[in-house]
Every structure is written in structure tokens, then in C-alpha cells.
Amino acid sequence: MNIVEVKNLKRVYKSKKGIMRRKTIVTEALKGINFDIRKGEIFGLLGPNGAGKTTTIKILTTLLLPSDGEAKVLGYNVDGEEQKIRKQINFIFGGERSLYWRLSAKDNLSYFGDLHKLKRNIKEKRIDELLKLVGLYDRKEEKVETFSKGMKQRLQIARGLMNDPDILFLDEPTIGLDPVAAQNLRNIILKLKEDGKTILLTTHYMQEADDLCDRIAFINNGKIIKIGSPEEIKSNLDDIKILTTNLIEVDENQKNQLANIYQQAKLMKKDRVLHVSIETKHYFSVLKSLQEIFKENQFININTRQKTLEDAYIQILQGDFNG
Ligand SMILES: Nc1ncnc2c1ncn2[C@@H]1O[C@H](COP(=O)(O)OP(=O)(O)O)[C@@H](O)[C@H]1O
Numbered sequence: 001m002n003i004v005e006v007k008n009l010k011r012v013y014k015s016k017k018g019i020m021r022r023k024t025i026v027t028e029a030l031k032g033i034n035f036d037i038r039k040g041e042i043f044g045l046l047g048p049n050g051a052g053k054t055t056t057i058k059i060l061t062t063l064l065l066p067s068d069g070e071a072k073v074l075g076y077n078v079d080g081e082e083q084k085i086r087k088q089i090n091f092i093f094g095g096e097r098s099l100y101w102r103l104s105a106k107d108n109l110s111y112f113g114d115l116h117k118l119k120r121n122i123k124e125k126r127i128d129e130l131l132k133l134v135g136l137y138d139r140k141e142e143k144v145e146t147f148s149k150g151m152k153q154r155l156q157i158a159r160g161l162m163n164d165p166d167i168l169f170l171d172e173p174t175i176g177l178d179p180v181a182a183q184n185l186r187n188i189i190l191k192l193k194e195d196g197k198t199i200l201l202t203t204h205y206m207q208e209a210d211d212l213c214d215r216i217a218f219i220n221n222g223k224i225i226k227i228g229s230p231e232e233i234k235s236n237l238d239d240i241k242i243l244t245t246n247l248i249e250v251d252e253n254q255k256n257q258l259a260n261i262y263q264q265a266k267l268m269k270k271d272r273v274l275h276v277s278i279e280t281k282h283y284f285s286v287l288k289s290l291q292e293i294f295k296e297n298q299f300i301n302i303n304t305r306q307k308t309l310e311d312a313y314i315q316i317l318q319g320d321f322n323g
């Protein structure tokens with residue numbers, strides 16, 4: 001079942017510019033996007049700044065109306081059935097300050113529980129469950145102002161779960177967190193999926209998207225340019241592997257020979273070391289020609305790696321910018 005359905009969705013912003021604010025600037029933030037999210041899925045929306053990710057989330061969470069096209073959440077139209085949607089969803093925007101820093105973790109959640117009109121016993125039970133889920137149960141009486149950034153963000157997640165939503169929208173949930181705090185947050189997101197929640201998230205961290213998402217949409221300049229599972233997206237890349245090697249005492253002749261055979265090779269010189277990176281399906285033949293050009297004692301190391309989602313992102317986006 002599709003829990004989110006987006007059809008030919010468009011959004012324009014009109015803003016005034018100039019000293020007299022006479023000029024009207026029209027920004028087409030979404031130029032007709034299409035995608036579905038299935039129940040229980042973690043769906044990632046990835047793309048550069050200004051691509052239209054936050055606009056998409058704002059429309060799906062009924063904070064903003066579409067200019068054209070259609071968006072349905074849980075079968076309800078975002079334009080006209082806002083109230084029904086709002087009861088069953090929740091959202092967290094990265095870097096937002098919706099928590100009350102002078103209140104304790106528990107009192108914060110209690111406040112949001114009251115906003116959602118939860119019955120007292122249900123509210124208390126849920127507060128305890130959620131504080132345990134996000135690893136803050138032992139700190140529940142402490143004021144939020146004493147919390148680290150990671151703890152605050154985990155409390156935000158608990159806040160976003162107070163109404164037991166079917167879908168949680170997370171806009172850049174790990175932005176600005178240190179690696180350990182970000183990992184903690186990712187583990188919580190995976191637990192939510194196990195509990196049957198559907199999640200839409202945006203992120204700039206490709207490894208994070210690869211680790212978390214069942215499916216991903218790349219969005220650029222208001223258009224979706226690729227959609228699929230991380231595996232599908234990676235397997236569609238031009239070449240599947242990258243061979244890298246570091247060489248010393250490379251002379252110009254050797255460098256030219258290499259550049260002639262592998263025109264795509266990236267050569268970067270750092271101090272006395274030449275770093276070579278070649279995209280290849282044919283690892284052994286590349287290795288063989290490297291051996292023909294260079295002497296054994298010139299190789300510092302040789303590595304291969306599979307292409308990552310980050311490689312896919314860069315390749316697909318460059319293709320989109322170029323034509
Ligand atoms: N309130 C607004 N008024 C005018 N333009 C806006 C507004 N919000 C966003 N935009 C523009 O819409 C485009 C998409 O923005 P946004 O959805 O925030 O992108 P992302 O979240 O992917 O960085 C950008 O060009 C941005 O400048």
C-alpha cells in the first residue's frame with residue numbers, strides 16, 4: 001500500500017525584491033515531481049541545497065499548499081483534508097528549537113502530549129516508553145538546556161512520536177551532530193522502522209542514506225532525476241569499481257603513458273606522491289598495464305573499492321547539470 005502519493009506536484013514561491021520591493025521574483029521550487037512511499041519504508045530525499053526537499057516535506061506535512069498537482073498522505077489530500085493528516089503524522093526539522101530549554105525532558109514531552117490531547121495514563125506511559133527508546137530515561141528530570149546537541153535531537157525524535165504517528169518526516173535529522181551522536185540517531189530511526197513506522201528523511205550524508213533507506217529519490221532543481229533502492233542506483237553506474245594507487249618518483253614519460261591509456265584517470269600530485277584513481281570494470285587488465293608502466297618499487301599501495309552512493313550521487317547530478 002502506498003502511504004504517500006505525489007503526482008505532478010508543483011510549487012512556486014513569489015517574493016518581492018529591490019529597494020521599493022517592486023520586482024516580483026518567481027521561484028519554481030518544485031517543477032512537477034512524482035513519487036510514492038510504501039508503508040513501513042524508510043524513504044530518502046537527497047539533493048543539493050535549494051533542490052526542493054524542504055518544500056516537499058512542508059507540503060506533505062500540510063504546512064504549505066501545492067501550487068499544482070496532487071499529494072496524498074494516508075489516502076487524504078493535503079489540500080482539503082489537513083486535519084485528518086495532521087493527527088496521524090509528525091515532523092522534525094533539523095536545527096529547529098521547538099523544545100523548551102528550561103523544562104525537563106519529561107515535562108517537554110508532557111507538554112506536547114497535552115497539545116495532542118492525550119489521556120493522562122496514555123501520556124505517562126508513552127513518555128516513559130519514548131524516553132527509553134531514545135536513551136534519555138535516566139536523564140528525564142534534567143533540564144533540556146543541560147543536554148548535548150545529540151541528546152536534544154533524540155528528545156526531538158521522542159517529541160515527534162508523542163502522537164504515535166504512522167509517518168514521521170525528518171528533515172536533515174543528523175545535521176551538525178558528531179559521528180557517535182549521528183550513529184545513535186540512525187539506530188533509533190532503524191528501531192522505528194522495526195516498529196512499523198514509515199519514515200521520510202532528507203540528508204546530505206550519502207552513507208547515511210545508504211545505511212538507512214529502502215528507497216531513495218535524487219532531486220535537483222525541483223525535479224526528481226533518479227529513484228530506486230541504493231543497490232539499484234549503485235548498480236546502474238557507468239563503471240562499478242574504482243582502482244586507486246599511490247606512486248613515487250613518477251617521471252613525465254610515465255605520467256604521459258598513463259594518461260594516454262586511461263584518459264578518465266584522475267591524477268593528483270601531493271608532495272612526491274602521485275595519486276591515481278581509475279574507474280574500471282576490468283581490474284586485472286588495468287593492474288597489468290600499470291605494471292608495464294611503473295616499476296615495482298614505485299608502488300606505495302594499490303586498492304580497489306566498490307562505488308558508493310556518493311559516487312552515484314555525484315555522477316547522476318553532474319549528468320543532470322551538464323544536460
Ligand atoms: N519562503 C520562500 N520564499 C521564496 N523562495 C523560497 C522559499 N522557500 C524556499 N524557497 C526557494 O525554493 C527552492 C527550494 O528550496 P527548499 O525546498 O528549501 O530546498 P532544499 O530543502 O532542498 O534545500 C530554493 O530555490 C529556495 O531558495
Ligand SMILES: [Mg+2]
Nearest residue numbers: 053054055171
Ligand atoms: Mg532544506
